[in-house]
Amino acid sequence: MSNYHPLTFEEAISFARSIPGHFPADAKLDCQEIGDGNLNLVFHITDQNGGKSIIIKQALPYAKVVGESWPLSLDRARIEREALQLQYGLCPGLAPEVYAFDDELAVTVMEDLSDHTIMRKGLIEGAAYPLFAGHIGEFLARTLFFTSDLAMNPQHKKEHVKKFINPDLCKITEDLIFEDPYKLSDNNNYPEYLEDEAQALREDGALHLEVALLREAFLTRTEALLHGDLHTGSIFVTAESTKVIDPEFAYYGPMGFDVGAIIANLLLNYASRPGWTKDADERRETEERLLRMVSDVWTEFETRFRKLWNEEAKDPMAGAPGYQDLYVTKVLRDTAGFAGCKMIRRIVGLSHVADIDTIEDQRLREEAQCKALAIGKQLVKNHRGVNTGDDILRLVKQAVQPFEGAVR
Amino acid sequence: MSNYHPLTFEEAISFARSIPGHFPADAKLDCQEIGDGNLNLVFHITDQNGGKSIIIKQALPYAKVVGESWPLSLDRARIEREALQLQYGLCPGLAPEVYAFDDELAVTVMEDLSDHTIMRKGLIEGAAYPLFAGHIGEFLARTLFFTSDLAMNPQHKKEHVKKFINPDLCKITEDLIFEDPYKLSDNNNYPEYLEDEAQALREDGALHLEVALLREAFLTRTEALLHGDLHTGSIFVTAESTKVIDPEFAYYGPMGFDVGAIIANLLLNYASRPGWTKDADERRETEERLLRMVSDVWTEFETRFRKLWNEEAKDPMAGAPGYQDLYVTKVLRDTAGFAGCKMIRRIVGLSHVADIDTIEDQRLREEAQCKALAIGKQLVKNHRGVNTGDDILRLVKQAVQPFEGAVR
Incomplete structure (x- = not known):
């Protein structure tokens, strides 16, 4: 996990751009952090031109609720991502689709559900x-x-x-x-x-x-x-x-x-x-x-x-x-x-x-x-x-x- | 497991010799295969001079009972050895002591119990x-x-x-x-x-x-x-x-x-x-x-x-x-x-x-x-x-x- 660090907005946007076949080359990507949970960063990336959007979820190495004093393994991002993929495979309509991931960064890129x-x-x-x-x-x-x-x-x-x-x-x-x-x-x-x-x-x-x-x-x-x-x-x-x-x-x-x-x-x-x-x-x-x-x-x-x-x-x-x-x-x-x-x-x-x-x-x-x-x-x-x-x-x-x- | 191969008697003896502090340098080691099980080789190594003896157990990559057609993971030697060490730690008098092991060869060297x-x-x-x-x-x-x-x-x-x-x-x-x-x-x-x-x-x-x-x-x-x-x-x-x-x-x-x-x-x-x-x-x-x-x-x-x-x-x-x-x-x-x-x-x-x-x-x-x-x-x-x-x-x-x- 040596390369791990919490993503900046710029890094989140460039990660989003790097996903093959998702955003067009001229996409004008906007990023907001919308996490209200205690354990993760949640970036909402939107193409201001086309309206397409994705979620980038990144695990934090601690639980925010109790400050940085409750350390949590970043491997949980891999566990969550594998569980999501398995759930989506079994119930495609009932779980978000995973588009990409990076286990080292503890990042999962998935379907945006902000219409829900x-x-x-x-x-x-x-x-x-x-x-x-x-x-x-x-x-x-x-x-x-x-x-x-x-x-x-x-x-x-x-x-x-x-x-x-x-x-x-x-x-x-x-x-x-x-x-x-x-x-x-x-x-x-x-x-x-x-x-x-x-x-x-x-x-x-x-x-x-x-x-x-x-x-x-x-x-x-x-x-x-x-x-x-x-x-x-x-x-x-x-x-x-x-x-x-x-x-x-x-x-x-x-x-x-x-x-x-x-x-x-x-x-x-x-x-x-x-x-x-x-x-x-x-x-x-x-x-x-x-x-x-x-x-x-x-x-x-x-x-x-x-x-x-x-x-x-x-x-x-x-x-x-x-x-x-x-x-x-x-x-x-x-x-x-x-x-x-x-x-x-x-x-x-x-x-x-x-x-x-x-x-x-x-x-x-x-x-x-x-x-x-x-x-x-x-x-x-x-x-x-x-x-x-x-x-x-x-x-x-x-x-x-x-x-x-x-x-x- | 690339280095794995079933030990010859000579190899078993030389493995026994290599265990630090067990047999004296002039030990005259004899080896017999005494396995009657289906899954392993069991070498009984005895010092013809001093009478000291050990068991070398090596897992086979298949079950003998059904020929070579029932493949078995060699990782079970690691599992057995870790279980033995754990059991010996909890009940020293009730399980054999492990003297040495080699996970690549799927080998565990342990106490000889042939007086039992x-x-x-x-x-x-x-x-x-x-x-x-x-x-x-x-x-x-x-x-x-x-x-x-x-x-x-x-x-x-x-x-x-x-x-x-x-x-x-x-x-x-x-x-x-x-x-x-x-x-x-x-x-x-x-x-x-x-x-x-x-x-x-x-x-x-x-x-x-x-x-x-x-x-x-x-x-x-x-x-x-x-x-x-x-x-x-x-x-x-x-x-x-x-x-x-x-x-x-x-x-x-x-x-x-x-x-x-x-x-x-x-x-x-x-x-x-x-x-x-x-x-x-x-x-x-x-x-x-x-x-x-x-x-x-x-x-x-x-x-x-x-x-x-x-x-x-x-x-x-x-x-x-x-x-x-x-x-x-x-x-x-x-x-x-x-x-x-x-x-x-x-x-x-x-x-x-x-x-x-x-x-x-x-x-x-x-x-x-x-x-x-x-x-x-x-x-x-x-x-x-x-x-x-x-x-x-x-x-x-x-x-x-x-x-x-x-x-x-």
């Missing part, structure tokens, strides 16, 4: 996305199925496991999701008024047991190549299109981790609605739509996953009677558990979600935070008993029941 | 080994615990997972243990009179489901660095000493795979006793001793594993109430299931055990084969319901009950 909106922003604004569940169900089913031993030669899959060993980024997940919220930690971040809730998380032995089991699954189960950070801030949408971006946390892990991430972030938005939708009927309608999306995401995933299994499985034992059902139930239970963990950490952990944090009214923000924690705990504690997608909705409804009478 | 006996041979001859359960319980507990996320930094452990990705040798396990016995395969190898039994294995859907789950666990669960081939032919013993050798199948997998291998091979010997011990009382006594060993191996492992957990766990969630019990139960269930799979494959699969195959009387050999199959199936089909070590013995006794009245 970050899904989290769209959801906060109350947008509906009726095609989303089908799109993400397709993305999840294809990327998880085709990278697993169900569809891959197990020897080839082992080489994939090796290629996607991703210790630095996994450490972020392991610490922030599976450890910090359950102990006193400088990484935690919550307002004074949530201290009782945070203390309850630290003292709940039954909760710790379920978190320990989910953490163990994340640490030890190489089921499929995960996106690894599939929240609604990693998804670009329009009414017709869904594009999953930023797989730098890609890693072989349990399938339910990705499915759970989607569901957690829909439920975080669900918990936030009283902060955004004042009209009671409209709020009820939006909340019901979000719960339907949760249910649809699971169903669309499950239907496609089972179809792929029936039609494309290479695993010699895939036809064993009952195996598919047990496998799908395992993924569902993991989905519920990981969704719960991800909700909890977004309230008391280091990194939050705008859906909740940007609610201006403190009373409504606190209600949203407590509701998200209640759902999260309910899902984690009961994940091993979940048998159907409806069970997830039932757990959510049980968890929010005490909030139903809340004065707004 | 191969345990399988000793068991066939009716030897007792009262210290064995404690020794192997120690080996299992320490090697499995200290290479897991329970004791290792998870980032460091991921680098281990990467280093021990072992596709070629895992393929042998995956094919021969988890696939071939349950279908028509040229790799299977059984006498005509077992055709009905073999057919029953191919047609038993309930059995296939359990095998599918165990195969999935082997393919996807990176719990600990396994020996990977821990049968009684990979163990050297004396009355006082136990040395585990040949970890070339080392790989990150489910802990129960190693514990199950030991138990399977003790039970294969148990099933063979009528072929070896004519006196009824002596036979009964030997059988009871073998069942006690099975039970003791589990207990000695479990006791030590729990003690290590209580005293040495680094996992931040290790103290979650109930976690250790659930973890141990998982290992026990896997142990029962993998033990069953290993017994089945030794009867109908490619590679058999001398305990049973060398019984001269065909009627007694057939009884032993059917008994081993019955125990194997019973363990596999019921492994998910096992809760204590005694449950394993109960399943064994249920399985052998129909044979109790057999005329001998």
